[in-house]
Amino acid sequence: MSLWLQIVDTAGAVLLLIGAATCLLGVIGMLRLPDVLSRSHAATKPQTLGMILVLAGVALRLRGGMELATLALIAFFQMLTGPVASHLVARSAYRTGQVDHSELLFDELDEQLTDGK
Amino acid sequence: MKRVLGFSFRNADLPPLSFEFGRRRRVLDLPLIIWLTVIWVLLWSTLTWANVLTGLVVSVVVCLAFPLPRVDLGLRLHPWGIVCLAGYLFYDMYTSAVKVTRQTLFGLPHRAAVIGVPLRCRSDLMLAATAVAVSNVPGGSIIEVRRATATVFVHVLDADRPEELEAARRQVWRVEELTVRAFGTRDEIARVAEPPPPPQLAAGRPAP
Numbered sequence: 001m002s003l004w005l006q007i008v009d010t011a012g013a014v015l016l017l018i019g020a021a022t023c024l025l026g027v028i029g030m031l032r033l034p035d036v037l038s039r040s041h042a043a044t045k046p047q048t049l050g051m052i053l054v055l056a057g058v059a060l061r062l063r064g065g066m067e068l069a070t071l072a073l074i075a076f077f078q079m080l081t082g083p084v085a086s087h088l089v090a091r092s093a094y095r096t097g098q099v100d101h102s103e104l105l106f107d108e109l110d111e112q113l114t115d116g117k
Numbered sequence: 118m119k120r121v122l123g124f125s126f127r128n129a130d131l132p133p134l135s136f137e138f139g140r141r142r143r144v145l146d147l148p149l150i151i152w153l154t155v156i157w158v159l160l161w162s163t164l165t166w167a168n169v170l171t172g173l174v175v176s177v178v179v180c181l182a183f184p185l186p187r188v189d190l191g192l193r194l195h196p197w198g199i200v201c202l203a204g205y206l207f208y209d210m211y212t213s214a215v216k217v218t219r220q221t222l223f224g225l226p227h228r229a230a231v232i233g234v235p236l237r238c239r240s241d242l243m244l245a246a247t248a249v250a251v252s253n254v255p256g257g258s259i260i261e262v263r264r265a266t267a268t269v270f271v272h273v274l275d276a277d278r279p280e281e282l283e284a285a286r287r288q289v290w291r292v293e294e295l296t297v298r299a300f301g302t303r304d305e306i307a308r309v310a311e312p313p314p315p316p317q318l319a320a321g322r323p324a325p
Contacts, residue, residue: 029221037272038229041258049210066162073159083252090260108233
């Protein structure tokens with residue numbers, strides 16, 4: 001039984017580490033990628049994934065019914081609010097001309113905006 | 118003289134599972150109250166009668182203080198669909214996180230692009246849910262949503278190869294279908310069961 005607990009504890013610790021590493025990768029990506037839109041990829045999504053992994057690790061170490069539910073609530077709201085923030089940043093960056101259009105291969109939004117459709 | 122209390126199964130104007138009461142016809146949405154109570158109990162993280170009762174009181178007060186318009190959001194919960202959606206999202210998050218990581222660490226040269234993907238669902242809620250689900254997955258980030266044509270504009274990191282673009286579009290459609298199967302009404306599910314819009318609408322421009 002205690003061996004079993006040890007396995008779960010270790011798995012939790014590993015998940016915590018992986019989650020933290022994923023968040024770190026997001027930061028590295030943010031420093032290395034060239035423009036706002038690419039950076040918003042790196043800034044939001046590895047962070048969400050890392051957060052969920054950290055929460056899973058914490059859940060494996062806490063092992064309580066209500067704590068699990070609270071962690072699930074945190075993950076739910078993280079997944080719900082993260083995209084809204086990233087969308088607002090991307091949208092305002094696009095609309096205020098922070099995006100270098102020559103860097104883009106093509107842009108189907110630009111055509112629609114200039115068409116006035 | 119109208120009734121003091123009206124229930125949604127008697128009155129078709131009301132959203133499902135809700136009732137209105139009083140002279141000012143305030144509408145209380147039962148699923149919303151239950152959801153708010155669940156959040157309240159989770160925030161206290163102990164399940165006691167006192168927590169449930171105070172949660173109910175707080176959510177009713179919140180619903181009365183900030184009344185929502187009486188519309189049917191079109192939110193239905195399909196448990197199996199939600200499981201499928203969550204499973205696919207986690208799988209997708211993992212695989213594309215590996216891809217994005219390779220790209221950032223080894224600095225593979227790539228050209229990004231903004232593509233418009235016409236969706237099949239029409240309701241606002243499904244549109245928003247699909248957009249949220251798409252932008253939780255690495256590799257696609259929503260820049261703009263056009264409500265009139267139900268088109269999402271996605272920034273794709275590696276757009277050099279046409280097959281990557283096609284894959285990105287197919288992925289958005291797949292996420293859309295799973296989202297609607299998890300939360301949509303019957304009409305919307307029938308709509309996403311049809312094949313995606315024809316390729317001439319969807320096909321990307323050839324790479325220069």
